[in-house]
Amino acid sequence: MAAKELKQFTLEEVAEHNKPDDLWVVIDAKVYNLSRFKDLHPGGISVLMDGEIAGQDATEAFYGLHRHEVLERPQYQRLQIGTIQGEQPVIYSRIVGELSDVPYAEPTWLSQGYHSPYYTDNHRKFQQAMRRFADEFIYEDAQAREEDGKRPSQSVIDQMAAVNLHAMRMGPGKHLQGLSLMNGLVKPEEFNYFHELIITQEIARCGARGYGDGLMGGKVIGLPPVLNFGSEALKARVVPEVFAGKKFICLAISEAQAGSDVMGLQTTAVKSEDGKEWIVNGTKKWITNATFADYFTVGCKTEDGLTVILIERGPGVETRQIKTSYSTTAGTAYITFDNVRVPVENTLGEEGGGIFVILSNFNHERWVMCCSSARSQRSIVEECLKWATQRKAFGKPLISQAVIRSKLAAMIARTESVQSWLENITYQMCHMTYKQQSQKLAGQIAFLKSYSTRCAQETAKDAVQIFGGRGITRTGMGRFIEHYHRTVTFDALLGGAEDVLSDLGVRQAMRAMPKNARL
Numbered sequence: 431m432a433a434k435e436l437k438q439f440t441l442e443e444v445a446e447h448n449k450p451d452d453l454w455v456v457i458d459a460k461v462y463n464l465s466r467f468k469d470l471h472p473g474g475i476s477v478l479m480d481g482e483i484a485g486q487d488a489t490e491a492f493y494g495l496h497r498h499e500v501l502e503r504p505q506y507q508r509l510q511i512g513t514i515q516g517e518q519p520v521i522y523s524r525i526v527g528e529l530s531d532v533p534y535a536e537p538t539w540l541s542q543g544y545h546s547p548y549y550t551d552n553h554r555k556f557q558q559a560m561r562r563f564a565d566e567f568i569y570e571d572a573q574a575r576e577e578d579g580k581r582p583s584q585s586v587i588d589q590m591a592a593v594n595l596h597a598m599r600m601g602p603g604k605h606l607q608g609l610s611l612m613n614g615l616v617k618p619e620e621f622n623y624f625h626e627l628i629i630t631q632e633i634a635r636c637g638a639r640g641y642g643d644g645l646m647g648g649k650v651i652g653l654p655p656v657l658n659f660g661s662e663a664l665k666a667r668v669v670p671e672v673f674a675g676k677k678f679i680c681l682a683i684s685e686a687q688a689g690s691d692v693m694g695l696q697t698t699a700v701k702s703e704d705g706k707e708w709i710v711n712g713t714k715k716w717i718t719n720a721t722f723a724d725y726f727t728v729g730c731k732t733e734d735g736l737t738v739i740l741i742e743r744g745p746g747v748e749t750r751q752i753k754t755s756y757s758t759t760a761g762t763a764y765i766t767f768d769n770v771r772v773p774v775e776n777t778l779g780e781e782g783g784g785i786f787v788i789l790s791n792f793n794h795e796r797w798v799m800c801c802s803s804a805r806s807q808r809s810i811v812e813e814c815l816k817w818a819t820q821r822k823a824f825g826k827p828l829i830s831q832a833v834i835r836s837k838l839a840a841m842i843a844r845t846e847s848v849q850s851w852l853e854n855i856t857y858q859m860c861h862m863t864y865k866q867q868s869q870k871l872a873g874q875i876a877f878l879k880s881y882s883t884r885c886a887q888e889t890a891k892d893a894v895q896i897f898g899g900r901g902i903t904r905t906g907m908g909r910f911i912e913h914y915h916r917t918v919t920f921d922a923l924l925g926g927a928e929d930v931l932s933d934l935g936v937r938q939a940m941r942a943m944p945k946n947a948r949l
């Protein structure tokens with residue numbers, strides 16, 4: 431269909447259309463005919479009939495009350511009948527694949543005129559490809575699924591599989607060998623933790639916390655035990671189908687009776703008489719992706735202690751959705767295992783060595799959460815900077831109030847410090863063996879996660895104060911702030927609660943304390 435031809439009008443011509451049945455307004459040099467829409471306008475008719483709005487340039491009033499995306503919705507685009515002669519629309523919100531030029535909306539390494547010792551040209555190219563990928567394939571689905579609560583669309587999972595993103599999200603390693611990464615943009619042996627950081631941060635930029643977890647977050651924590659501790663036969667069967675996005679896996683450790691206290695788990699696995707199978711009984715709670723998972727990496731109490739076993743969905747496995755503060759798109763579930771029979775070949779690591787399997791997972795999981803938290807905080811800074819400049823109160827922009835600037839200052843400082851510390855730790859990870867990482871970075875990562883999530887919660891609180899009522903409203907101007915404020919605590923709990931992690935960091939430091947050090 432040919433695009434509607436847009437006419438050109440002068441402001442004087444527009445001004446003549448200021449009556450209820452003949453109502454035009456100008457927004458950013460675009461002329462809209464609201465004559466029929468006014469009765470449907472969610473903000474009512476009276477605001478449109480105001481003497482300073484009807485037939486006038488309503489740009490400032492509009493942006494004080496609506497997000498730009500309102501005008502991008504097809505049903506509202508159709509209201510545009512022309513443009514103002516000699517003027518061009520200049521306002522934009524987010525441009526697919528592009529960097530934001532709002533100060534602090536991008537980390538310094540992506541901001542014009544700044545430098546970084548950490549990122550290579552390959553990282554920069556990779557970031558551009560990943561930004562485009564997330565904007566084109568993930569963003570819209572994230573918004574829609576966050577809203578309807580359904581799991582991420584299979585088409586997105588398939589697109590991610592096509593460029594091997596599911597494999598890359600497991601970090602660098604042997605599992606990448608022979609794969610074409612992002613259409614060959616990065617060689618498997620060159621892929622490092624900064625590439626992975628980029629992936630996580632670009633996905634976090636979509637601003638949909640539940641969806642972010644739904645997008646195979648369960649795999650990020652549930653597959654490493656299979657990769658690191660599974661038999662070759664098990665890996666050959668399970669890993670390719672998960673990387674292909676055909677099967678889903680989750681990590682099932684916590685229970686109603688035991689969360690952080692993994693030694694208190696009550697799910698049992700007992701050997702069958704012939705010793706060929708485990709018979710698993712028990713429950714698990716708050717398991718991300720479990721509603722749609724095909725595989726469950728499960729912590730079980732066995733004769734020798736704690737053992738991790740890969741259980742496949744089948745007879746005796748039931749999952750029931752749990753409604754948490756974020757959307758059901760994450761697939762959070764309560765699981766029951768009733769006499770589930772599992773081949774002993776599905777044991778991950780040593781029998782009784784489960785605590786080692788579980789602990790070895792934590793550093794990477796927590797670091798991924800830090801990547802995501804740092805980026806989400808930054809998106810909130812961008813939202814607040816835009817709002818504080820476009821919204822007027824008491825006759826002037828919010829940003830002219832010192833209290834608002836003071837909140838922004840704290841938010842920016844927190845975001846920058848989290849990202850800088852994160853990049854330092856990421857650099858260490860790139861230069862340490864897995865064992866060195868466990869010895870030297872467990873404390874650092876625990877501190878960073880606890881610090882990040884404290885910063886995040888402060889920022890969420892400040893952002894709500896800056897947005898006012900809109901910061902607690904699910905639709906409209908403050909929708910990202912409301913979402914962030916509602917979901918920010920997930921990061922503070924998953925992968926270890928704040929106080930527990932801070933304490934872990936200090937205890938790790940004490941282990942390295944020289945015995946003879948004195949004041």
Ligand code: HEM
Pocket residue numbers: 455462464471472473474477478483488491492495496497500501506509905906907
């Ligand atoms: C093309 C023109 C317009 C369209 C398509 C439009 C659409 C909408 C929509 C969809 C909402 C619901 C809230 C949201 O999703 O953000 C809304 C709310 C509102 N609109 Fe408009 N609008 C237009 C022009 C205007 C203008 C010129 C004014 C002038 C003051 C106005 C005043 C309001 C008010 C006061 C609200 C309620 C805001 C709130 O609940 O915080 N609108 N509008």
